[in-house]
Amino acid sequence: MPQVKNISTGPRGAYLKGVLTMAEVGQTVEADDFAEEWFQELDGDDAPSLTKMTVDELKAFAEANEIDLGDATKKADILSAIELALEDK
Structure with a gap:
């Protein structure tokens, strides 16, 4: 699954297999459905x-x-x- 980083100014939600996952500012989570204006998808090399x-x-x-x-x-x-x-x- 892709890793995404919250690049917004507040906590945001993204979805993994239909389940909401919350991410604080700067936090990286796994997600397969997310708002591109709030999250940045990381390459395998960028994922922590x-x-x-x-x-x-x-x-x-x-x-x-x-x-x-x-x-x-x-x-x-x-x-x-x-x-x-x-x-x-």
């Missing part, structure tokens, strides 16, 4: 790596990709849960 994402961005990524984080609350644990889930896909 998981390790560079904040905890909130990782949680949004997990939710958008239907990844269960279980009881993970620390960044390292969330990263592990996401990477494990991605390996299984």
